[in-house]
Amino acid sequence: MADGGLARVRTPGGRLSADQARAVANAAETLGSGVIDLTNRANLQIRGLPLDAGPGLGERLAAVGLYTGGEADRRRNVLLDPLAGLDPMEVVDLRPLASAVADALGSSDFAADLSPKFSVALDGGGRAGLAATASDLTLLAFRDGEGRVALALALASRPLGVATRPEAAVAAILAVAGAAAALGPDTRARDLAPHVVAADLVASGLAATGADVAWPSEVRPIFGALPPSRSRSRAAVAIPVAVGRLDARQLRWLADRADQDGDGALVLAPWSAVVLPGVAPGRTADLLRQSEAAGFPPVAVVERLTVVACAGAPSCVRAREPAKAVGLALLARAAASGLAPLARVHLSACGKGCAGPADADLLLLGASDAPGWTLHARAAPRRPGPVLGRLPAADADAILDWLQRRG
Ligand code: SF4
Numbered sequence: 001m002a003d004g005g006l007a008r009v010r011t012p013g014g015r016l017s018a019d020q021a022r023a024v025a026n027a028a029e030t031l032g033s034g035v036i037d038l039t040n041r042a043n044l045q046i047r048g049l050p051l052d053a054g055p056g057l058g059e060r061l062a063a064v065g066l067y068t069g070g071e072a073d074r075r076r077n078v079l080l081d082p083l084a085g086l087d088p089m090e091v092v093d094l095r096p097l098a099s100a101v102a103d104a105l106g107s108s109d110f111a112a113d114l115s116p117k118f119s120v121a122l123d124g125g126g127r128a129g130l131a132a133t134a135s136d137l138t139l140l141a142f143r144d145g146e147g148r149v150a151l152a153l154a155l156a157s158r159p160l161g162v163a164t165r166p167e168a169a170v171a172a173i174l175a176v177a178g179a180a181a182a183l184g185p186d187t188r189a190r191d192l193a194p195h196v197v198a199a200d201l202v203a204s205g206l207a208a209t210g211a212d213v214a215w216p217s218e219v220r221p222i223f224g225a226l227p228p229s230r231s232r233s234r235a236a237v238a239i240p241v242a243v244g245r246l247d248a249r250q251l252r253w254l255a256d257r258a259d260q261d262g263d264g265a266l267v268l269a270p271w272s273a274v275v276l277p278g279v280a281p282g283r284t285a286d287l288l289r290q291s292e293a294a295g296f297p298p299v300a301v302v303e304r305l306t307v308v309a310c311a312g313a314p315s316c317v318r319a320r321e322p323a324k325a326v327g328l329a330l331l332a333r334a335a336a337s338g339l340a341p342l343a344r345v346h347l348s349a350c351g352k353g354c355a356g357p358a359d360a361d362l363l364l365l366g367a368s369d370a371p372g373w374t375l376h377a378r379a380a381p382r383r384p385g386p387v388l389g390r391l392p393a394a395d396a397d398a399i400l401d402w403l404q405r406r407g
Contacts, residue, residue, distance in 0.1 A: 003033060003315045005049035007057055009066055010073060012102030013080040013095060013122075014042035014268040016066065021255035021266050023064040029248040031057055036251055037311065038244040040133075040356055041079050041119065042268040047315060072106040074116035081123050081130040082269035083222065086236050086277060088229035091125030091141040092149045097169055098122050104170050110181035115188055118180060120173055129216030133270060134357065136189035137176050139169060142213040152211035153201070156190040160198040163211040172206040218358075221271035221306070224299040225284035234263070235284050236277040239291045240302040243309040243327035243347075244272040253294045261287055272308075297331045305340040307331055308356055312349040312366070319349035321366035321373060326394040333396035341403040346380065347373075347394070353381030362403060364394055375402065 009024055016024075024044055028036050033048025049057065061067035068076070080098040084090065101120055105111065123131035125141040131154070138154040142163075150163040153172065164172040176197055180187045201207035226236040239254070254274050258266050263278025279287060292298055307330055310316070312323025327347050334340040346360035350368045363376040365384050373391045376384040391398060 003035075003048045005032075005051055005053060006315075007032075007046045007049055007053070008039075009044040009046065009061060010076050011043055011066070011268055012076045012078040013084075013098035014082050014270075015080075015095075016266050016268070017064075018255040018258040018264050018266065020064045020066055021251055021258070023060060023066070025248040025251040025255065027057055027060045028251075031060075034248040035315075036246045036248065038241050038246060038268055038272055038274070040244070040270050040272075040308075041077065042082065042270045044268070047311075068106055072111045075105045075108075075111045075114050075118065076102040077117070077119040078102045078105070079119060079121040079130070079133060079135060079270060081126050081128055082238075082267045082273070082275050083126050083128055083226070084122075084124050086226055086229075086232065086275070087124070087126035087128070088231070089125070089127045091143060092166065094122045094124040094139075094141065097166065100170050101173055104174055105177060108174060108178070110178050113181040113185050114177055115180065115185055118177060118188065120177075123216075127220065128222055128271075129219050130270070132216040132219045136180070137173060139164070139173070140213055140215060142211070144210070144212075150211070152213045152215075153198075153207060154215065155192060155194050155197055156188070158194055159211065159213075159215055160194055160201075160207075161211055162198045162201055162207040162209055163213075164201070164207040168206050172201055175201060175204065175206055219271060221269070221273065221302075223273055223302055224288060226275075227284075228281055234278045235281045236262075236275055237279055237284050237287050237291075238269060238273045238275045239288070240297050240299060241272045241274060242297045242302075242331045243307055243324050245324050245328065247295075250295055257287060257290075298335050301331060301335045301340040304342045305331065305334050306344040307347070308345070308360070309347040310349055310352075310354040312347070316349065316354075318352065318368045319366065320368065320371050321347075321349045321394065323347040323349045323355075323364075323366070326364070326396070326399075329396040330399055333400060337400070339400070339404070341400065343403050343406075345399065345403070348381040351381050351384070355381075357382065361406070362399070364391070364399070377406075 121135035262276040267275040309327035313319040349366035
């Protein structure tokens with residue numbers, strides 16, 4: 001990395017305690033540049049680390065249970081709906097399953113042979129539509145014809161037409177992950193034959209045919225106050241994080257608020273937000289106001305203007321343009337003007353598209369070998385299509401102006 005080393009802190013299920021969050025903030029500040037990214041798989045990345053920071057960082061994270069050591073740590077890629085246990089629409093709360101899957105993957109006898117990119121997504125059937133996230137293996141909860149909870153399975157985002165039961169889900173996930181690992185550490189779910197995987201799961205009694213469930217087509221980000229429900233007397237707040245970038249001070253602020261206003265937990269959302277559960281219903285509005293003072297964007301802005309940005313310069317050696325900085329400036333300008341357009345903007349400093357594959361209303365695409373950006377409408381970095389124009393340097397006013405002229 002151009003700005004130093006990068007450490008990924010895996011938070012299976014996206015959950016961490018206030019003490020764990022403070023440990024990450026302190027490590028980022030004392031060992032790195034103080035910059036922390038919240039990824040679109042709900043993990044944290046500590047940036048700007050010297051090359052010899054590994055052992056010291058590992059010790060600090062292990063002391064708070066955020067690093068299990070060795071190869072096993074990299075196999076705990078479990079993405080859970082951040083609203084699990086909070087969403088009154090969900091079919092089932094999959095938090096216990098997320099913990100069990102993370103533990104089982106990390107301690108499996110094939111862990112060393114499993115691709116560190118092999119990912120599992122768990123969607124309890126809530127309104128966020130987490131199952132639309134691209135993952136190697138996805139489980140989506142639904143109720144079958146007899147009203148029982150079942151979990152439909154998809155491989156590389158392709159539904160398999162089979163479903164498992166909650167009590168068999170860990171074994172079913174291990175069976176698929178084990179099949180991938182058996183083919184070598186570069187094997188991903190897309191390399192497996194879906195009909196063979198489905199048939200093996202059914203033959204082993206881990207799943208049954210018949211998974212009559214509507215799969216969500218896109219994730220629906222949720223920000224702001226989440227009121228109490230029939231099963232929950234406390235509220236929660238989903239605080240937006242502009243382009244997924246935090247500094248140590250902001251992460252510490254969130255940890256303090258989780259302790260003082262919430263139940264001591266932070267939940268990372270893959271749509272660049274941090275959820276604080278266990279908040280008194282009367283405190284949510286004030287907490288959101290305070291979050292703006294702490295440098296987080298207003299909910300009213302991010303609900304209209306979605307900005308995604310790759311790490312960009314100076315973090316990435318392939319980047320010439322500061323994608324995150326432009327994204328931050330764009331959201332700040334939209335908030336200050338009170339005129340956030342209803343649009344999705346993607347800033348990608350090269351064609352690799354690390355911030356995601358989805359189409360945006362406006363794509364600003366940089367290049368590794370030349371400064372400046374090209375503009376593209378309804379495009380993604382890997383399929384940019386026609387060039388609408390060029391910007392020698394992206395400035396927030398020019399982007400807002402383009403969006404407003406588009407109507
Ligand atoms: S999209 Fe390109 S420039 Fe941006 S972080 Fe990825 S590799 Fe680096």
